Amino acid sequence: MTGVNPSPPVRRLGDRLFAGSARGAGIAILVVLAGVAAFLVVDSVPALVAPAADVPGGKGVFSYVGPLLFGTVIAAVIALVVATPLGVAIALFLTHYAPRRLAQGLGYVVDLLAAIPSIVFGFWGIFWLAPRMVPFYAWAEEHLGFIPLFAGPASATGRTMLTAGVVLAVMILPIISAISREVFAQVPTLHREAALALGATRWEMIRMAVLPYGRSGVIGGAMLGLGRALGETLAIALVLSVSAGTMTFNLISSTNPSTIAANIALQFPESSGLDVHTLIASGLALFALTLVVNVLARAVVNRRADFSGAN
Amino acid sequence: MAKRIDISDLDIFYGDFRAVADVTVSIEPRSVTALIGPSGCGKSTFLRSINRMHEVLPGARVEGKVVMDGQDLYGADVDPVDVRRQIGMVFQRPNPFPTMSIYDNVAAGIRLNARRMAKTDLDGLVERSLQAANLWREVRDRLNRPASGLSGGQQQRLCIARAIAVEPDVLLMDEPASALDPISTLAIEDLMTELKERFTIVIVTHNMQQAARVSEQTGFFNLSSAGQPGRLVEFDSTEKIFSNPEQKATEDYISGRFG
Numbered sequence: 240m241t242g243v244n245p246s247p248p249v250r251r252l253g254d255r256l257f258a259g260s261a262r263g264a265g266i267a268i269l270v271v272l273a274g275v276a277a278f279l280v281v282d283s284v285p286a287l288v289a290p291a292a293d294v295p296g297g298k299g300v301f302s303y304v305g306p307l308l309f310g311t312v313i314a315a316v317i318a319l320v321v322a323t324p325l326g327v328a329i330a331l332f333l334t335h336y337a338p339r340r341l342a343q344g345l346g347y348v349v350d351l352l353a354a355i356p357s358i359v360f361g362f363w364g365i366f367w368l369a370p371r372m373v374p375f376y377a378w379a380e381e382h383l384g385f386i387p388l389f390a391g392p393a394s395a396t397g398r399t400m401l402t403a404g405v406v407l408a409v410m411i412l413p414i415i416s417a418i419s420r421e422v423f424a425q426v427p428t429l430h431r432e433a434a435l436a437l438g439a440t441r442w443e444m445i446r447m448a449v450l451p452y453g454r455s456g457v458i459g460g461a462m463l464g465l466g467r468a469l470g471e472t473l474a475i476a477l478v479l480s481v482s483a484g485t486m487t488f489n490l491i492s493s494t495n496p497s498t499i500a501a502n503i504a505l506q507f508p509e510s511s512g513l514d515v516h517t518l519i520a521s522g523l524a525l526f527a528l529t530l531v532v533n534v535l536a537r538a539v540v541n542r543r544a545d546f547s548g549a550n
Numbered sequence: 551m552a553k554r555i556d557i558s559d560l561d562i563f564y565g566d567f568r569a570v571a572d573v574t575v576s577i578e579p580r581s582v583t584a585l586i587g588p589s590g591c592g593k594s595t596f597l598r599s600i601n602r603m604h605e606v607l608p609g610a611r612v613e614g615k616v617v618m619d620g621q622d623l624y625g626a627d628v629d630p631v632d633v634r635r636q637i638g639m640v641f642q643r644p645n646p647f648p649t650m651s652i653y654d655n656v657a658a659g660i661r662l663n664a665r666r667m668a669k670t671d672l673d674g675l676v677e678r679s680l681q682a683a684n685l686w687r688e689v690r691d692r693l694n695r696p697a698s699g700l701s702g703g704q705q706q707r708l709c710i711a712r713a714i715a716v717e718p719d720v721l722l723m724d725e726p727a728s729a730l731d732p733i734s735t736l737a738i739e740d741l742m743t744e745l746k747e748r749f750t751i752v753i754v755t756h757n758m759q760q761a762a763r764v765s766e767q768t769g770f771f772n773l774s775s776a777g778q779p780g781r782l783v784e785f786d787s788t789e790k791i792f793s794n795p796e797q798k799a800t801e802d803y804i805s806g807r808f809g
Contacts, residue, residue, distance in 0.1 A: 427645075429641065429643055429645040430645055430647060430648070431606075432603065432606065432641065432645070433641070433645040433646070433647065433709070433712075434647075434658075435603065435606060435634065436601065436603055436634055436638070436639040436641075436713075437634065437635070437638075437658060437659040437662055437712070437713075437716065438631050438632070438633075438634040438635030438636075438659065438662060438663070438716075439631070439662055440631050443662055447647060447658060447662075448647060451647070451649030451650070452648070452649055454649070545695070545696045545698075545699070546648070546649045546650070546651070546696045546698075
């Protein structure tokens, strides 16, 4: 090859177009995110600097947002605690236990759950689920009342934090189970056979090969579900019986903190001036909470990246 | 330890399709038995029927008998899970659990058997298994690192360590070196020669030199035409198969005049 200069790399039009549009899409998402963040921060400032007595509730913006943030986290945590094991179990059943034809039909039904508008879940929660939870709440108050979660007095309408959390759980269930199903289905046959050849039963094989392999995917699915639970508005606004400013771990009474998104939806039509800025400040808190949760989830996944099976 | 296997009139089916027909053969303990033959002739299917791994595919079943030291492996009350705990298997592509450390990979089978074992005993067993697989010196200082960080040849020796850690009676190897470079292949072959002192080894291979190098007995599988079941054409001492086979098909195959 002496005497031949290496030709400069050819930049083809298609490559340039594709690289440019991909880069543009990447930048666009950052611009949108920055725009939303800037809007939230700028429009929160009036509420942050206003005298405490002028803010709704009369004790300043942090006393206003605090209980809402608390309620948001409680509702989302209930949803996650209920929906994650259930979603993983559904995904395992569909990928490793159900006959193929049943799995296809059932998978379709679960996906359909994701397509139901949240207002419908709200109606279902308030008219169907809440009345049926009332006897359970009475029972829980009587027998489990020593646990602060069930201290009571039990709600007579069933419109409690626990009901709201269960409605949220049903809403995020399809997200978690659909993503878990995808990752479980992608576990290489090689790894499953490795476990079976060692004399693993089906459940032992799932514990050795399937669950560890799908772990980061399950966490990702749970985080997507959590995102929806944190931001859910209408179902909570319909279901939850709210007392402004409450902060309690008592899940079965009719005195509950609202959630940020539901509170904004309920209060916004009647708000003006500083009230609006206060609501936007609560929105900023929700935005920050979501960011923190995602960073934490990313950290959990990365902590064992070497063992993820992706390398 | 190191049991003999007697197979008689074995037919293997996938649904209605008969993949392997009419195999009768005895596999001697403490020796290496090689199975050779063209692709699709059913030798891997036959191998997987010995530890009932072929049943992982829906619709797979056998007719006939597989008896290990008097125990019918297909008896009505025999759980395939128990069969697989007695008959270990090494696959064509190295398949350590990527989510586990090197140590946990070797310990995986022991923990499955639910034998409660003191940490020091388990440490010793893991070390002995890795030593038996000629891998100990390469991994002793990184037992807690992921198994996926090892080279292909190391991963395959790790899989062998994992298989022998549970002290199986028989070790099945499905083309264990075909995804490896020549040096790693040699390491695996040396290992087989050492392991046959303790185990009954059955190996499927496409590499006839390998069969000639490592095995005492060789079986030649063939199928007469596509869609027909594979059959065990000839089974004899490796020396006889490679020098003076009875069947013309065997001679054609080993001399490369096949098809």
